[in-house]
Amino acid sequence: MDTSSPGPTEPEHVEVARAESERGELVLRERRGGTGPTSLELRANGVFVMDTLETSTERALATAALALVEDPRAVVVGGLGLGFTMHEVLADSRVERCAVVEIEEALVGWMRDGTIPHGPALLADERVHVVVADVAVALAEARPATYDLVLLDVDNGPGYLVHDANAALYREPFLRTVREVLRPGGALVVWSAAEAADLEAALRTAFGGAEGRPHDVRLQDRDERYWLYVGRVPGPA
Known part of the structure; x- marks a missing residue:
C-alpha cells in the first residue's frame, strides 16, 4: 500500500475573456487551485502583463508618485490594467x-x-474619467497646464x-508633450x-532635469528592484 503524501496540486488556468484588436490578442485568465488563492491574470499577445495576486508594484507607483507633488488635484x-494603480x-x-x-x-468593458x-x-x-485612446494621442489633445501628475504604466518599462x-x-x-x-x-x-x-536622458532633455529612483519591493518571498523615472515642472515662483 502506498502511504506517501500526494504532491501539490498544479494550478489550473481558465480563460475568462478574450478579445482581438489591431494590436493583437488580449486574454483574461483565472488561476484556480494549487497552493495559492484564486486570482486573475491579464496577458497581451501571450505576454504576462499583471495579475491580482501581486499588486504591490502598481500600488507603489501611485504612492511614490503622489508623494512627489504637493497638490495632485488632477491626475x-x-x-488601466486591472485598476490597482x-x-x-x-x-x-x-x-x-x-x-x-x-x-x-475590451479591457475597459471587462472592468x-x-x-x-x-x-x-x-x-x-465620480472622480474617474476613462478615456479609450492611445495615451500619446490623448495627451497631445489635452489643454496645456491641465494636470498635476501623469503616471505612465503601459509597459514594464x-x-x-x-x-x-x-x-x-x-x-x-x-x-515634451507630457510636460x-x-x-x-x-x-x-x-x-x-x-x-x-536612455529614458532618463530623454526625460532630462524634455524637462530640463530628471531622476531615476530605485524602488525595492518584496514579491512572493523574493526581493526585486524596480525603477521610477521622474520629470518635474518647476513650481510657481
Whole structure:
C-alpha cells in the first residue's frame, strides 16, 4: 500500500475573456487551485502583463508618485490594467479628478461589466474619467497646464514593451508633450522593471532635469528592484 503524501496540486488556468484588436490578442485568465488563492491574470499577445495576486508594484507607483507633488488635484494614469494603480490614486483625498487612458476598449468593458469583479466599484468613483485612446494621442489633445501628475504604466518599462509602438512613449517628443500638459509643480512618473538610462536622458532633455529612483519591493518571498523615472515642472515662483 502506498502511504506517501500526494504532491501539490498544479494550478489550473481558465480563460475568462478574450478579445482581438489591431494590436493583437488580449486574454483574461483565472488561476484556480494549487497552493495559492484564486486570482486573475491579464496577458497581451501571450505576454504576462499583471495579475491580482501581486499588486504591490502598481500600488507603489501611485504612492511614490503622489508623494512627489504637493497638490495632485488632477491626475492622469496611462494604462488601466486591472485598476490597482488607479485604486491607489483614488485613495488619496487630495485627488479631485483621475483620467485613466486605456487603448484596449475590451479591457475597459471587462472592468465596467464585472468580468473583472472589482471593476464596477472602482469605476463608480465620480472622480474617474476613462478615456479609450492611445495615451500619446490623448495627451497631445489635452489643454496645456491641465494636470498635476501623469503616471505612465503601459509597459514594464522601455525594455519590456507590450507593443512595439509603445517605444515612442519613452522618447523625447512624447515626453515634451507630457510636460506641456503639466501645471507648475507637476511631475511625470514612469515605472520601469529595470534601469533605463536612455529614458532618463530623454526625460532630462524634455524637462530640463530628471531622476531615476530605485524602488525595492518584496514579491512572493523574493526581493526585486524596480525603477521610477521622474520629470518635474518647476513650481510657481
